[in-house]
Amino acid sequence: MADPSPSSAKFVAEDKLIRWLRRRTADRGGRLIGDDAAVLPAGEEWAVTMDSQIEDVHFGRGLEPEAIARRLLAVNLSDLAAMGGVPVFAFLSLSAPGDFDHRRFFAALVAECEEYDLDLAGGDLTKNRQIVAVMTVMGRRPRGQRWLLRGNARFGEDLWLGGTVGEAALGLALLREGAVMKGDSLHVPESLDLSGDLLIAARRAIRRHLLPTPQLELGRWLGTQEEGAAIDLSDGIASDLNRLCQESSVGAEVEIERLPVPSDSKRLAETLGCDWRRLALAGGEDYVLLFTLPNEAEPPKRLGCVRLGRIKEGGVVLLENSESTPLLPLGWDHLAAKE
């Protein structure tokens, strides 16, 4: 008869890993790991995010365990940034094959959590043929600030972006063409024939894809403002701006010449046969904040934000040479198919 308990044999190893983790995190949330549930202190209002990183979906096979851990944390913190929250606790559910290097994954995750002053407080571990990492992050609202909601955009506000867009999609395109990043070293297939500025743009694009930077500081600044909505760009401006507008019952106008795409990235996109406008509008995984502010407000210069357009009545449109066309909530495939 077959083994009637698929999960029992692995648990001695899981207990060992949890003991190691507790030692690593003993001076922080380590006390929380190990019971049937983690107990969190009362008194806070919590924003709770849940996001995943799945092999062959969000990243390709062979990505280093450290990179998976950092990306998982980053995409969750980006959601929290879009709420104006401060990260406090993380929970992890990790399924991975027996030969996955859990120690490397957890060492990187714990170090990254320390960086963000965040406690890894619990989770579960399973042996599985595919790497599936899911995280829940709980964040608190800074005292005296508000939560940033998607539904707070108002007519007449300006539409802003927290940074450049399209580079993450460009980085993914490079990885799919055979580029490989191990630690800090980049290998680009000779067939791509990249050098000089384009090589620099390629490295930046791949780093942007593999390790997005959650805009927590920008989110906190936005939380100090009395008005405005925010969302983080995970699926691209086309999809996410439509979501924000739908939640706020408003329309918006994006001026195409304001799209913040570095000129070397535009040239790199051209070299790869991609349209930079499409990368910027529908590329996805940029993880910068898309937000609105009253006309008189402006984020601190050091945060590198760019005014992209405005909130108005009607639908969501793209403005190019004073001609406006609808910007539909479609992904790359659909925009590509229209050409």
Place this chain on the structure above:
Amino acid sequence: MADPSPSSAKFVAEDKLIRWLRRRTADRGGRLIGDDAAVLPAGEEWAVTMDSQIEDVHFGRGLEPEAIARRLLAVNLSDLAAMGGVPVFAFLSLSAPGDFDHRRFFAALVAECEEYDLDLAGGDLTKNRQIVAVMTVMGRRPRGQRWLLRGNARFGEDLWLGGTVGEAALGLALLREGAVMKGDSLHVPESLDLSGDLLIAARRAIRRHLLPTPQLELGRWLGTQEEGAAIDLSDGIASDLNRLCQESSVGAEVEIERLPVPSDSKRLAETLGCDWRRLALAGGEDYVLLFTLPNEAEPPKRLGCVRLGRIKEGGVVLLENSESTPLLPLGWDHLAAKE
């Protein structure tokens, strides 16, 4: 060039599903679904659990979407029961193939959440070749009660079980032998030659495996007691009792003749060539509470608890015919290999 955005195309469908879910949950937590994070009210101390259900790991291919949803919720609520908590919010991360019936899954999950007075408050959805469902549940502590911790067992306390054990493992064995349960109808392969009592025991075992019942009421009762530890049995008495004893720095003695295994289940185990003692001690996935209480205390009769042994100094041992042997924290494989 390949599509540089793996996640964008599916999101129109995701938005549609989320709108449907919002309508379904509008009178409850529906307002919480849809922003970058869910915002939870302040004032409570939270117990947070995270557990998963993965195809080919926790359940076999072809399990009905409703059963996956119910099992996922049940294993999380069982962890919360072991803390003495009351469920309040659930978060779901679901990865599944394009032909997975999300509506059936969510309809069952929402109905089950209503049953437990629990709000589905957020999560994420991904298209993936394998079904991986991960849930985070947040529970509150009933006013005036304590959290049940693994580390609270004291010398001299009695050791208790919240119900029968070994049946879930027996159910899994039957499924692996080709038994199929669809809705309420059970099909058992003729080769197993089961009838009468054994067929009744088979049905009960499979239901026990597919749909464990979280012992929330028992957990709440235990939380009213001033002393005692608790853990839920996910990996079997052998593993989980060792965990409880390690956290409490105590030993324990289990009397083998007190193991609560129904007599028809024992006979069914025999028919299948399994040793019922091994099923009971290392079978796993029973999801009943294993707990300790001072000698004078006793749970209400209606909760069906059984006194199993006692907390003592030294290691964790099994007592049979006044002879004691070490009960090691090993799963089925290891116990089986010893014979």
